[in-house]
Amino acid sequence: MIKVGLTGGIGSGKSTVSKILISKGFSVYNSDNRAKWLMNNDDNLKSNIISIFGDKAYLKGSLNRKYLSAKVFNDSLKLKALNNLVHPLVAIDFKNWLIHQKSKDFVFKEAAILIESGAYKEMDKIIVLSCPENIRLERVLKRDGNSPELVKKRMQNQISETEKINHADFVIKNNGSESDLVLEVEFVISELKNLNK
DSSP: OEEEEEEESTTSSHHHHHHHHHHTTOEEEEHHHHHHHHHHHOHHHHHHHHHHHOGGGEETTEEOHHHHHHHHTTOHHHHHHHHHHHHHHHHHHHHHHHHTTTTOSEEEEEOTTTTTTSGGGGOSEEEEEEOOHHHHHHHHHHHHOOOHHHHHHHHHTSOOHHHHHTTOSEEEEOSSOHHHHHHHHHHHHHHHHHHTO
């Protein structure tokens, strides 16, 4: 089984590429969604988050994402503390998920901070999504309704696209239409299949 990491900056189109891969029958592990699930469902993790960020981190038992985002995106130490709590659990969750994928030739792991967290070292191949910052900003503003300042701050908390590309085996440019993106994804899939022959 070949483990393929899929990463890119905020708004680069990771979710769209994941949907394309799933539509073609591939299994995709979404690190961000699983992290949110764990933060809502793992009691130990919940109490650790509350001990650092206070009771407001949860509203009626559910993660208060707005509150938490405001706390961590202005404070790199708090962001690091949160990541140190969540990432080890996501790594375990991914290993458990892999057990159920044994029949697959390829699996994909989508993660915004695949490089920063060091999780890329456990992947066999890395795909980096490349997209100009102005397009990414526009997409995120449309999607999340956050202020441009907040989105730019989140972008600054991620390593640069150039640094990500330094770790890439494949770079997918996502600055055109969705049909262009599908063609780029299909090309990478065919390259991966060649590796597996």
